[in-house]
Amino acid sequence: MKITTMLGDVLRSLLRPNSTQQYPAERQPDPERLRGKLVWNGEKCTGCALCVKECPALAIELITLDKAAKRFVMRYHIYRCTFCAQCVENCRFGCLQMSNTDWELAAADKSAFTVYYGKEHDIEMARSAQAASTKPEPAEG
Amino acid sequence: MPSERFVIPIGPQHPALKEPGHFEFSVEGERVTGATVRLGYAHRGIEKACEERNWVQSLYLLERICGICSHIHTTAYCLGVERLAGVEVPPRAQAIRVLIAELERVHSHLLWLGVAAHEAGFDTLFMYSWRDRETVMDVLEGLTGNRVNYSANVLGGVKYDLDEARAETIRKGVDYLEARTYYYLELVVHDPVFVQRTRGIGTVTREQAEWLGLVGPAARASNVARDLRVESPYAAYDLFPVQMVLETAGDLEARVSVRLKELFESYRVIRTILDKLPTGEIKGRMPKKVREGETVSRVEAPRGELFYFIKSNGTDKAERVKVRTPTLCNLAPMMTLAIGHQLADMPMLLAGVDPCFSCNDRSIVVRNAQEAETRWTWEQLRRYGIEVYKCKR
Amino acid sequence: MQAVIALLIFPGGLCVLLLGLAYEWLDRKLMAQMQNRVGPRWYQPVADLVKLLAKQETMPNGVNPLLFIGLPLVGLASVLTAALYVPLVGLAPSYSFRGDLIVTIYLLGLLTFCMSLAGSNTLDRFSLMGALRALTQLFSYEVPFLLALLGPALAAGSWQIAEISAYAETHWLILTQPLGFVVALIGLMGKLELSPFDAPEAETEIVAGALTEYSGRGLALFHLSRDVALVVGLTLVAAFYLGGMANPLWFFGKTLLLLLVVSGLQALFARLRIDQTVGLWWRYGMLLVLLQWLLMIVWR
Numbered sequence: 155m156k157i158t159t160m161l162g163d164v165l166r167s168l169l170r171p172n173s174t175q176q177y178p179a180e181r182q183p184d185p186e187r188l189r190g191k192l193v194w195n196g197e198k199c200t201g202c203a204l205c206v207k208e209c210p211a212l213a214i215e216l217i218t219l220d221k222a223a224k225r226f227v228m229r230y231h232i233y234r235c236t237f238c239a240q241c242v243e244n245c246r247f248g249c250l251q252m253s254n255t256d257w258e259l260a261a262a263d264k265s266a267f268t269v270y271y272g273k274e275h276d277i278e279m280a281r282s283a284q285a286a287s288t289k290p291e292p293a294e295g
Numbered sequence: 296m297p298s299e300r301f302v303i304p305i306g307p308q309h310p311a312l313k314e315p316g317h318f319e320f321s322v323e324g325e326r327v328t329g330a331t332v333r334l335g336y337a338h339r340g341i342e343k344a345c346e347e348r349n350w351v352q353s354l355y356l357l358e359r360i361c362g363i364c365s366h367i368h369t370t371a372y373c374l375g376v377e378r379l380a381g382v383e384v385p386p387r388a389q390a391i392r393v394l395i396a397e398l399e400r401v402h403s404h405l406l407w408l409g410v411a412a413h414e415a416g417f418d419t420l421f422m423y424s425w426r427d428r429e430t431v432m433d434v435l436e437g438l439t440g441n442r443v444n445y446s447a448n449v450l451g452g453v454k455y456d457l458d459e460a461r462a463e464t465i466r467k468g469v470d471y472l473e474a475r476t477y478y479y480l481e482l483v484v485h486d487p488v489f490v491q492r493t494r495g496i497g498t499v500t501r502e503q504a505e506w507l508g509l510v511g512p513a514a515r516a517s518n519v520a521r522d523l524r525v526e527s528p529y530a531a532y533d534l535f536p537v538q539m540v541l542e543t544a545g546d547l548e549a550r551v552s553v554r555l556k557e558l559f560e561s562y563r564v565i566r567t568i569l570d571k572l573p574t575g576e577i578k579g580r581m582p583k584k585v586r587e588g589e590t591v592s593r594v595e596a597p598r599g600e601l602f603y604f605i606k607s608n609g610t611d612k613a614e615r616v617k618v619r620t621p622t623l624c625n626l627a628p629m630m631t632l633a634i635g636h637q638l639a640d641m642p643m644l645l646a647g648v649d650p651c652f653s654c655n656d657r658s659i660v661v662r663n664a665q666e667a668e669t670r671w672t673w674e675q676l677r678r679y680g681i682e683v684y685k686c687k688r
Numbered sequence: 689m690q691a692v693i694a695l696l697i698f699p700g701g702l703c704v705l706l707l708g709l710a711y712e713w714l715d716r717k718l719m720a721q722m723q724n725r726v727g728p729r730w731y732q733p734v735a736d737l738v739k740l741l742a743k744q745e746t747m748p749n750g751v752n753p754l755l756f757i758g759l760p761l762v763g764l765a766s767v768l769t770a771a772l773y774v775p776l777v778g779l780a781p782s783y784s785f786r787g788d789l790i791v792t793i794y795l796l797g798l799l800t801f802c803m804s805l806a807g808s809n810t811l812d813r814f815s816l817m818g819a820l821r822a823l824t825q826l827f828s829y830e831v832p833f834l835l836a837l838l839g840p841a842l843a844a845g846s847w848q849i850a851e852i853s854a855y856a857e858t859h860w861l862i863l864t865q866p867l868g869f870v871v872a873l874i875g876l877m878g879k880l881e882l883s884p885f886d887a888p889e890a891e892t893e894i895v896a897g898a899l900t901e902y903s904g905r906g907l908a909l910f911h912l913s914r915d916v917a918l919v920v921g922l923t924l925v926a927a928f929y930l931g932g933m934a935n936p937l938w939f940f941g942k943t944l945l946l947l948l949v950v951s952g953l954q955a956l957f958a959r960l961r962i963d964q965t966v967g968l969w970w971r972y973g974m975l976l977v978l979l980q981w982l983l984m985i986v987w988r
Contacts, residue, residue: 159478159481159482159485159486160419160420160482160486160956161952161956163423163478164419164722164952164955164956165722165952167721167722167723167724168718168721168722170724172720172721172724172725172726172727173426173429173724174724174725174726176726185436185437185440186437186440187436187437187438187439187440187455188436188440188441189440189441189446207349208349208351208352209352210348210351210352210353210354210355210356211355236355236359236444237441237446238355238358238444238446239440239446239454240351240355240446240449243449243454252440254440301813302813303813303814303817303894304813305893309895310891310892310895311891311892311893322817324820325962325963412958413892414892415958415959416883416884416886416890416892416958416959417957417958417959418723418883418955419722419723419955419956420958422723422724422725423723423724426724486958488884488957488958488960489958491958491960491961491964492958492959492961637961637962637963638817638893638894639887639890639893639959639961639962640961641893642892642893
């Protein structure tokens with residue numbers, strides 16, 4: 155029959171500041187291994203598409219513009235991504251990284267959730283090709 | 296006297312339940328005279344979906360069966376698939392798997408303690424235990440990058456290695472948690488009001504527990520020696536053996552203290568692994584296709600025995616994945632036990648087995664004898680689901 | 689004119705309502721601090737009240753509309769009336785007559801009764817269960833609570849709150865009647881259905897108890913009544929046992945000290961089952977208060 159054990163803790167809590175972190179105002183450093191937004195650096199990409207094949211959420215598309223000249227564009231759908239980093243595991247050339255600083259990905263506009271990676275000129279090409287083809291977006295879910 | 300039954304519904308939406316499940320308790324005054332359960336509100340068709348995904352994709356889907364014990368689900372799946380494929384997993388990877396599994400157990404049990412305290416109206420204990428749980432969440436985040444759904448497992452090994460700096464953080468966290476766990480154990484055994492709510496409530500004798508098929512801490516509270524980490528050590532549990540924690544009383548208090556005492560075992564195993572981590576690789580080579588065959592993979596989740604049946608047909612997709620989670624074994628016995636208790640004890644009794652409804656709810660086939668058995672493809676199942684919800688709206 | 693002001697603005701009416709909201713906030717904030725949380729902002733009770741008052745009230749099928757609307761009003765009216773007889777803010781009670789102690793205690797009891805009636809008025813199972821529990825609890829704490837408050841009356845030789853309070857200014861009854869003080873304070877917690885005596889509204893079992901079906905104005909009024917009852921109850925206990933209510937400073941000092949103790953007790957315990965509550969009051973509460981009376985009579 156001990157009431158006193160809890161009493162001590164309660165009284166101590168009364169005197170010390172609470173342990174809630176006021177998130178947007180108060181921030182902890184980002185953990186080193188935090189898996190945030192996927193970043194693709196296409197310089198060494200060979201277009202093997204292993205990342206695409208094993209993505210559990212079908213969040214990445216690799217658009218091949220010219221296989222021989224190694225011109226690829228990656229289309230990344232953030233809203234589908236489960237941030238499992240399997241693509242990072244799969245890439246043998248270290249082209250893919252998950253940012254540990256860029257993780258506040260909320261946006262008010264849907265277009266922010268589709269990101270293109272690649273050379274600017276290539277992205278333009280991929281975008282226009284995408285607009286020209288009547289292929290509808292694959293259904294969600 | 297009352298001829299009509301007065302039924303108190305709990306769920307699918309109810310402040311006591313954080314997940315949808317439906318319980319009906321018929322009461323006479325405050326005394327419960329009957330109890331039924333209805334599950335299936337959180338059915339997501341995961342098992343069927345696994346048949347449409349390749350081995351790697353299924354891994355991340357299965358991780359999402361349960362938010363609290365995500366790692367143990369992937370461990371069970373990985374162990375099964377690796378056995379089927381005949382892949383040798385390096386001992387270091389196995390040890391890291393066990394390490395994360397034990398950290399997950401710590402987080403799960405502390406979470407459960409808070410929930411149980413909340414069900415008993417003891418919100419201060421609830422707040423304290425969840426505050427302290429943040430420590431283990433931070434440790435897990437530092438180790439794997441995420442607070443839940445660590446996705447530390449890959450087929451053939453683990454993604455994340457452990458270095459000395461991280462080991463030191465884990466040691467510090469574990470030291471703090473161990474001191475707190477002593478305090479909680481003291482509290483739940485001695486606090487007069489909390490003890491009144493737990494002692495002698497929902498007592499299961501050893502014979503009953505064996506007969507009703509309880510698993511996990513609920514069974515160990517009734518002195519049934521059932522712990523797969525001891526009985527059939529998987530992953531690295533043969534290198535880092537665990538002592539089984541048993542209680543004899545079989546009531547709610549025993550279920551609380553079994554879980555808390557188990558935590559000390561977890562802390563010890565975590566420290567041993569940190570000290571004696573095998574060296575070497577953390578990933579084995581995994582083929583894309585898995586040779587034909589079937590296997591059963593059993594692991595000890597924080598809530599009890601987790602069972603995976605995996606069948607391969609030689610392609611890059613599974614032919615069948617069947618999951619049986621511990622909650623399913625533990626929930627039905629509680630309905631038998633409920634009768635004769637007070638209505639006020641019901642949330643505590645349910646919380647006592649640490650139910651996880653979304654773990655529970657997977658495919659159920661209701662066979663109609665008149666009709667030939669039909670098998671649906673994933674696409675048909677998806678269409679059906681969409682139609683049903685459109686009609687409801 | 690003065691009577692109208694005393695009734696509607698100060699120290700009755702508006703002043704009591706604002707005090708009630710302030711004390712509710714303080715209680716919640718103290719609880720939060722003891723649980724290591726942030727807790728509500730200072731305007732949260734007012735914001736809740738405004739929100740609830742503006743919300744549409746849904747009247748479920750099968751209720752008596754007169755009772756459904758009338759009971760919150762009667763409840764609030766009863767506690768506001770009770771506030772007129774106690775030395776609020778350290779001033780002399782606005783109204784006073786011989787035997788007003790009994791009237792005050794029963795006006796406070798009327799609130800619980802209104803809530804139970806409101807619960808039994810609906811067909812909802814949680815409400816019925818909550819009403820049943822609230823009444824059960826009423827029958828368990830009411831007698832010890834009443835006897836504990838009659839102890840000072842006996843010592844002062846008067847049943848008039850103003851006279852007992854004046855007597856208490858020279859006699860700290862907490863020293864001569866410690867058992868009575870404990871029972872009165874805990875009885876107050878039972879009356880206000882605070883944890884650990886919150887079985888009538890245990891959210892993990894019966895959602896919101898008797899008030900489950902109330903959503904708008906009715907709920908706001910019931911909450912407000914409970915806040916006022918908190919102030920009135922704390923004033924009563926402080927005036928009787930903690931050396932009277934000579935001036936506003938003493939009033940705030942003493943009631944806030946009691947509030948701190950009440951919040952601490954709320955944080956310390958798990959919820960009691962209704963059978964345990966009844967057992968506690970009749971086995972221990974009653975015994976303690978009778979022992980106190982026996983000691984008092986022997987002392988004389």
